[in-house]
Amino acid sequence: MGDAQADPVRERLERYVGKPMGPASVAPDPVNVPMIRHWVDALDDRNPVYLDEALAATTRFGGLVAPPAMLQVWGMPRPKIEGIAERGGAPNEMRFENPISALDEAGYVGTLATNSELEFLRYLRPGEQLELSNEVESISSRKTTSLGQGYFVTWVTTFRTTEGEVVGRQLFRILKFDPSTIDLTKLQVPR
Amino acid sequence: MTTNAPKSISISVGDELPPFALDVTSTVIVAGAIASRDFMPAHHDPVFAKAQGAPDVFMNILTTNGYVARYVTDWAGPEAMLKSIRIRLGAPAVPGKVLHFSARVVDKREGGGECLLELAVRAANELGDHATGTVTLSLPVG
Numbered sequence: 001m002g003d004a005q006a007d008p009v010r011e012r013l014e015r016y017v018g019k020p021m022g023p024a025s026v027a028p029d030p031v032n033v034p035m036i037r038h039w040v041d042a043l044d045d046r047n048p049v050y051l052d053e054a055l056a057a058t059t060r061f062g063g064l065v066a067p068p069a070m071l072q073v074w075g076m077p078r079p080k081i082e083g084i085a086e087r088g089g090a091p092n093e094m095r096f097e098n099p100i101s102a103l104d105e106a107g108y109v110g111t112l113a114t115n116s117e118l119e120f121l122r123y124l125r126p127g128e129q130l131e132l133s134n135e136v137e138s139i140s141s142r143k144t145t146s147l148g149q150g151y152f153v154t155w156v157t158t159f160r161t162t163e164g165e166v167v168g169r170q171l172f173r174i175l176k177f178d179p180s181t182i183d184l185t186k187l188q189v190p191r
Numbered sequence: 192m193t194t195n196a197p198k199s200i201s202i203s204v205g206d207e208l209p210p211f212a213l214d215v216t217s218t219v220i221v222a223g224a225i226a227s228r229d230f231m232p233a234h235h236d237p238v239f240a241k242a243q244g245a246p247d248v249f250m251n252i253l254t255t256n257g258y259v260a261r262y263v264t265d266w267a268g269p270e271a272m273l274k275s276i277r278i279r280l281g282a283p284a285v286p287g288k289v290l291h292f293s294a295r296v297v298d299k300r301e302g303g304g305e306c307l308l309e310l311a312v313r314a315a316n317e318l319g320d321h322a323t324g325t326v327t328l329s330l331p332v333g
Contacts, residue, residue, distance in 0.1 A: 035226075038225075038226045039226045039227070039257065041222075041226075042222035042223050042225070042226035042254075043222075043223060043226070043254065043257045043258060043261055044261075045257070045260075045261040045264075045265075046265075047261070047264045047265075047269055048269055049269045055269065056269075059269050059270055060270055060272075060331060061272075067257065067260060068260055068272075068273045068276075069253070069256040069257040069259070069260040069261075069273075069276065070227075070257070072227070072253050072256070073226075073227045073228055073253060076227065076228035076229060076253075079228075079230040081230060084230060084231070084232060085232045085236070085239055089230075089231030089232055089233055090231075091230060091231075113252055113280050114279065114280055115277075115278070115279050115280065116252050116255075116256060116276075116277075116278055116280065117275065117276075117277040117278075118256060118275060118276045118277070119274070119275045120272075120273055120274055120275065123272065
């Protein structure tokens with residue numbers, strides 16, 4: 001279905017693999033109780049180790065810790081609300097060379113997240129400041145999926161404290177697809 | 192939660208976690224999106240979401256991970272330490288479609304003074320599997 005055909009786009013994508021995706025960044029805020037409380041209330045997560053200082057002190061954590069699934073939250077960039085819809089929801093213009101913009105330009109404008117793999121080396125405590133770096137792990141050959149032809153782009157975000165200790169990672173995979181190439185005879189979930 | 196949490200010694204491979212049904216509403220989706228600092232319009236603006244081909248606003252991935260974590264620690268208790276959440280994403284979680292969480296213990300071993308558990312987790316609604324994958328966590332031994 002075209003997967004094995006000559007693919008000039010794929011060749012252009014090769015130079016991104018194994019390379020940083022954009023500059024490293026510092027989380028806008030340190031790990032902090034107000035954002036934890038907002039999260040705990042939004043998700044109605046009543047695990048006491050996140051907000052009950054006295055109880056948390058009796059657990060193996062020895063004090064308050066952040067919800068592990070907030071790892072990605074700490075790194076979310078400050079959004080520019082104006083124009084966010086026109087940017088397809090991207091919080092900011094991506095001003096650096098990256099495979100996602102390259103695929104957009106090549107007509108693969110659709111985006112579908114397919115995998116998230118969060119790894120927690122340890123729990124975080126209020127006051128810790130994180131730094132993030134992203135690296136493109138792989139870009140697939142052109143695949144034919146139920147959403148049309150596209151490429152799976154996988155990158156890994158590494159979260160470090162400002163002292164350089166790696167505290168977590170997130171692997172993220174998206175399908176960038178060209179909606180105009182949908183084959184309506186194929187209706188299975190893309191793989 | 193504290194008193195009901197299982198001791199690791201009482202947990203066996205094959206154990207099922209109690210199911211959890213999340214009544215997904217627009218409020219649940221928007222609250223999670225904003226608490227996770229995700230301002231993508233598809234997670235709060237139904238007009239934008241529908242223009243993108245989605246049936247309505249849909250849950251963002253950070254919120255999905257948060258509910259998976261909550262589901263597991265609601266069972267495992269405050270001594271649980273999550274090591275990883277690995278999910279494959281499928282059907283969207285949208286308002287009006289209850290999201291059913293289930294999980295099963297698929298591995299248990301001891302190492303480094305901890306009891307390590309691996310759970311196969313699923314969150315599904317009437318559209319299909321929203322998220323499937325594995326969560327690894329540790330509990331104190333004993």
